[in-house]
Amino acid sequence: MSTDTDDDTTDSGSCKAPDSDGEVAEEIAIVAFERKMDTAEEIVEGIGDRYESIEILEYRGDVFEEHWGEYDCFVGLMASGIAMRKTAHLLDDKWDDPAICVVDEELTWAIPITGGHHGANQVADDLASMGAVPAMTTASEAADKQGVEKQAKALDAHVVNGDSTVATNLAVLDDELGPIERLDGPKAVLVGDDVTVLERNKDQGVVLGTGSVSGAKKSQFLEAWGRALDEADREWDDVEFVATGTRKEDEEGLLEAAAEKDLGLVSLAKEDLERFEGPTPSRSKELIGWPGIAEASAIAAGSEHELVLEKISHDDAVTVAVGG
Incomplete structure (x- = not known):
């Protein structure tokens, strides 16, 4: 969230998309004094390829x-x-307001001040790749939790009814929200103002359910996913997102691989995965009590809760199942 007083319980479609509450910044402008133009150009060079457009505006009193x-x-x-x-x-x-993130000339701090969940946190995170420390003040980031707006981004969806996120993000903070439910139509649904509705940005595809050993490399995830897609007769464009268990959500190689392919990452808790155990026996059930993460996450996150491809193992490091 941002430092807005009524934004203290919510997390991070385009900000001005007609039916989106906007979790992603696609068109950004750097506002800089003339003496700071070199730093502005450095920012464009460093993160410009992550946005549809990035422009530099010279500061004057009425520029905003x-x-x-x-x-x-x-x-x-x-x-x-x-x-x-x-x-x-x-x-x-x-x-509706554009997000605002400020950064100092030395790129030491990146501070979202409005619209944290509508682009400013995203920009601050991107500036972190250039050495800036993101100074997040939104509640879910402070608690290291994934609010519903960020979940929507990972699912390549957008929030339809923005006012509901106050209640649902409070539930996220209290660990009471549970997994996002998928509902396929045609159906008519009646919801209250404490139910957040996410709408897909594209047609349904497949989910890459993924498990790994600790320390698996980015290249191993990418190779495993590519092999699984080949065996499932699918393309990269068919992938909606990557799903895994919460115990694997911080794997550096996994995060890097998902970022390289511009795929969202959805993590599921143990109790959610236990409802969707796959058919292939898994040693993790015997060793640590978790169901096999690859198949369970692929089934749980898939639109039909079905396996398109049972799990395959790559380099004894990464397992992948394809769900749909």
Whole structure:
């Protein structure tokens, strides 16, 4: 979340997409003083390829007002006080306002000040790849939890009813939300204001259920996924996201591989996986009490809760199953 007073219980589609509450910044602008243009160019060089467009605007007193609504996120290469004073009167609605993230000239700190879950946290995370420390103040990030907006991003979906996320993200913080339920239509659904509805951004595809040994490398994940897709007669474009168990969600090689393929990563708790155990025996059940992560996560996260491909092992390091 951002430092907005009513945003303290929510997490991080385009910010201005017509039916999206906006979890992702796609078009950003760096606002910089003339003397800081070299740093602005450095930012473009460092993270520009992660966005549909990235532009540099020279700072002047009315620059934010002049370009308000043109970008998903402003990156203010300036003191946070300047950005706050120059944009405070423009802020109207957290679902529609552009996000704002400020960063200092030395790229030491990246501070989301508004729209944390609507692009500013994302930009701060990207600036971390250039050495900046993301100073997140949103509740879910502070608690190291994945709020519903971030889950939507991982699922390549967007939040339809933004006001509901206050209640559902409180449930995330209290470990009471549980897994996202998938519902296939045609159906009519009646929900309350404490139910967050996610809508898909593209047609249904397949899920790569993935387990691994500790320390598995990025290349091993990518090779395992490619082999599994070949055997399932699927392409990379058919993949919705990667699913794994919470005990594997911080594997560096897994995160790097998912990022390289621009795939979201969804992690499922042990009790959720136990409802969807796969047909192939797994030693993890005997050793640590977890069901086989690859098959269980593929089945649990797939739209039909079915296996397209039973698990395969690669290099004795990564296991992959394909779910649909």
